[in-house]
Amino acid sequence: MDFAATGRLVVRISPADVGKRVSVRRVLEIADGQPTFSDTLGVLASWDHGVVCVTRRDGETVRIEESALVAGKVVPPAPVRRSARVSVAELQETASRAWPATEQERLGEWTLRSAGAFTRRANSVLAYGDPRIPLDEALESVVRWYGERGTTPYLQVPDDAPLAAELDRRGWLREADTLVRTAPLAPVAELPGADAVTLARKPADTWLASYHRTGDLAEQALAVVLGGPSVWFATTPGAIGRGVVDGRWALFGAVEVEPAFRRKGLATAVMAALARRAVEEGASFAYLQVEADNDAARALYDRMGFTTHHGYHYRRPSP
Secondary structure, three states: OOOHHHOOOOEOOOHHHOOOEEEEEEEEEEEOOEEEEEEEEEEEEEEEOOEEEEEOOOOOEEEEEHHHEEEEEEOOOOOOOOOOOOOHHHHHHHHHHHOOOOEEEEEOOEEEEEOOOOOOHHHOEEOOOOOOOOHHHHHHHHHHHHHHOOOOOOEEEEOOOHHHHHHHHOOOEEEEEEEEEEEEHHHHHOOOOHHHOEEEOOOOHHHHHHOOOOOOOHHHHHHHHOOOOOEEEEEEOOEEEEEEEEOOEEEEEEEEEOHHHOOOOHHHHHHHHHHHHHHHOOOOEEEEEEEOOOHHHHHHHHHOOOEEEEEEEEEEOOO
16 A cells, blocks of 8 residues: 555545455554554544544454545455454354354363253254263263253254264264354445444344244243354344454345345345444455355355355254
8 A cells, every 4th residue: 555656645535435354544644744544454444423434354343533634545355364363263153153052062172052941052062072970971961951941952063073973873963953153244245235224232123023933932042142242133124134253253134025125135135134234344355155055155155255165964863
């Protein structure tokens, strides 16, 4: 980034460029009549009330008083990094915080989770690592723990974990193959339609009415969907979504579009709005979970730049 080469300092960006990659220069101080400048390269996250926020590639958001801005221009997008450097264990733990069970208990490195039967994810064991007791004893403890709560004992198991083969030998049934997919966040924030989406910290009645997975478990569902480090609910006529920001990561989930409103770009708009907010909070990567056989959703996420990080599935004892 080199403004000096032009010989002129001109601000060529405006609030209309929010979501684009920009290069800006600001005045830090003036000493003995000479200004000291600082340059920032990143995504223009917001421009409100006289404050310009630019999120750098490392996730740091730089706040700049509009009065200190002396130059700015839109620059080409950065080369897309196809995947983040993150282990399966770290991403699984991040995902678990974003969809927190109402009750948790540790079994060695495993985490037993319960949420009154609302979703398999919140009512399963995050079975990654060592339970620190013999496997058969661990499985007996799992069956007993969920039996006391009147729910099916499920294990959430990474596809490539040695545990999968051990469960095969013990006859535990495999269900719901799922893909965890990741993408750089900034390009998602630049997708169209975000301005028509409303974001809120709590789900409005219209959001809850559109979310079709609660059934008779409304109380337990609300406790789970409200949980997480920084939770946002997106609503637009015909579609909803949920986002959770946790450090550099932003989860997309509960993206639902009413049948009459499909193929109108609403899912893209919802995710773009959630991504913009996540960028403002310093996140740099997105992730989501999608069932492996959901071809339509996978195609949509392909177009957004998501790639598969790893797969997992659920196991339960045979009847």
